[in-house]
Amino acid sequence: MAKRKPWEEAGFRCPYLDTINRLVLDFDFEKACSVSGNNFNVYACLVCGKYFQGRGKHTQCYTHALQEAHHVYMNLGDGRVYCLPDGYEVIDSSLKDIQDMLDPSFTPEAVSTLDSVPVYARGVDGSDYMPGLIGLNNIKGTDSVNVVVQSLARVPPLRDFFLLPSNYAHLRSPLVAEFGALVRKIWSPHNFKGQVSPHELLQAIMSASANRFKIGEQCDPMDFLAWLLNSLHTALGGTRKAGSSIIHRTFQGSVKVTTLKARGEGEEEAEEEEATARELPFLYLTVDVPPAPLFKDALERNIIPQVPLFACLAKFDGQTPQEMMNGDKRRYIITRLPRYLIVHIKRFSKNTQHFLEKNPTIVNFPVRNLDLSNYVEMSEEERAAGASHKYHLMSSIQHDGPPDTGAYRAFVHFKANDSWYEMQDLHCNGVHPQLISVSESYIQFYDAAAA
Template sequence: MSRVRRLSDNKYDPRTLKKSRTPAKQLPFYLESIDIKKLDFDREQICSVTLSPLNVYCCLTCGKFLQGRGEKSVAFLHSIHEDHHVFMNLKTRRAYILPENYEIPAIQFLEKIKFAICPSYTQKDIASYPVKCFDMSNNPYLNGLVGLDDPNHTLHVTVILQLVAQISPLRDILLLMDSEDFKDELLKRLSVLVKKIWSPYLFRSHLSPHEFLHQLTLVKTTTAEETDPKSFLLWLINYICTSNPELKKVLTQNMRGEIIAKTTTVKEVSMKGEGSLTFVKDESSSSLRKRKFWILSLDLPPMPLFKDGFDTNSIPQVKMETLMNKFNGTQVVHTNDGTTSYETSRLPKFLILHIDRFNRKDEYPIKNRNQTLVKFPDTLVLKGRAYQLITSIAHNAIKGNYSDEAEVDQESEWKLQVLERKGGRWFEINGKSVTPKEKELLFLDESYLQVWEALE
């Protein structure tokens, strides 16, 4: 990470100006009125007066989103009444001087504002990431490891958005494709958000997912109880697959695996002379069935009956290799009709594991969750294929709202732990905060979702 990217402050180089119909004496004065600190392109891109999303411009002096640039338009009147003159179209990213209605030629300073609206990348750019960057307040950050705001308690969504941005085949296509080429509006906004997460020229070292979340409310009905990252990840994968064939191909090739389920029924057999019943497997009824999967769910061993006074040393621990025995074909899972065993027949390049901690039928599923800690190796070997952990979503329980009349359940918080693969360092993203994380301490958190990448 030897390269360093800095975002210039409100400065421009007059030598970069090309010929323009704008009077040469006026243009430098207008450009000096641009105030980057007031610009925010993470919010909904609609006119602040008419609430229309059509033909919206950003006033680069005050940051307001205003419609049109023709006479009597909202932006035109704003330029006269407020004496603000530099505007940029949020779709075409072309800049104009109003009310004169002159287009500003391409200059480096405006290019960085265009990049902030919707970044664009080349394969060479992606190969060099992450790099050390600085925002406009000179705060350092690594692109790709950027915190997200948590509006309206949506951490279960934002951690999945961060996770998606770390899966390289999906990330690359979202970075390289023009966001306007996505016909589906939600995918378009997902693409823009992932582009911003990997931007080396952020105005601030954190982002707001407001645009994506707003569109999400229009396509997905969510109840207050649906705060499970696993459920949202599965929903998002299925939505992508049904909305975009190209992205579906990328997901299928890299993230979908296959297991073989062997099901055997159990029969009741009466014991002669003893007047009792016993249960035996009917091997003749065994059947094999192949099943595709996006996520493998792992079952934790039961917690001890008495859990009071737990500390880090007394909380039960289990190895990841032990949990993965569920899918080696020898461990039997009992069902209502008999027994089932599972064996992986095809492992994907990116293996997503779900550590099941909650009994959603429990009156207090969070308070009574399984807190067993999972110890995982540096390299997980499955079917002769080696995997490396690259991201982990961890759960944290916080105290719920208690009243005198009744007790309520605890509440869940979610954070993402990410491996910065170039330097081999781990970072923890908790809302807007990004902090280094000791690799040896990862297992002390309640891991819930993990992504393992195959080492080719």
């Protein structure tokens, strides 16, 4: 009878567990072999952090184990750990923190307390962080992607959906899988440090958008957000039917558009203008900023003008006509508000020479209790009964600097401690809400206030 191997004996403990170095472990990057570049059956060497393919004889892991005397390897697909070159599986509860970092998982109970119980976590380097307030690497011009992810990752129904992979693992969409993985990392208390890299999501975005959005090129976050919402909706099986994906259930509202046809020359003045009304769904509302006047003060400095958000929202009052390029006029009024409202404050435009121009006008808005009642179609009875539509700001994306070389950051409200934070790539800092209401806000996310 063959002699039993030491690891087949009861009570055996892998002697190499102490060689694992958590400080070098990073699972945010593309899971590809550092030698062959292949991306299937990849393991991380838990001693030096490098990725290698395979664990059988003559594989990259096996060779690395012999050459470097690094013995502990984790399969990046399923989190199982093996000791090489012996080849036995290491089953030890001390590995759980690494498995949790590789693949953060949440119970429905844990998800349900994220907005009420602040959690403080400590990274392996001793730094403290709060799950939900995690910095994201800027991988060459990807600050515009980061601010969108930071905003979406804290919209409760969307976040809660993506924290539970059972909601979408069967879809086999890399975009959905990587977006979900990043949301889980942002909220995980098991990170080894208070920041993660969105590298794998960016790879999926580049692929799904056919390089329309890519590393190395800053995009317009509103273009990206619109694309991402539609792409996720479609990948999640959403259709034109109302509420057919978590994206539409969260953000979709509707607006009534009344078009007044321009009269041709020589036509008789009609008694009434011909009007056609259509009701259209929206995932965000776009408002225009009034042209910036070139005022100068007594010292000849340019004054940055300020307008209240309500002046921009007047577009949706159902009265103020908006002139179209062809001379038609349109009136807009909201017929249904979503629970979570996205407002796009249009401040970028291409001039006649196709250069990007930015309107720096500061838009003032209330951080709490933004009242949209004047822009929503309501019956006389509803108005008389004092029905209102109020929203609290959840996050605001803003642009700083010139249109082509500036940078984006996001102000986010953290519900669990009712505080505001500025998220700019890797940095997360507390901020006073008064600063947010006088910023060059570009995209805003609102939550309907409880009636």
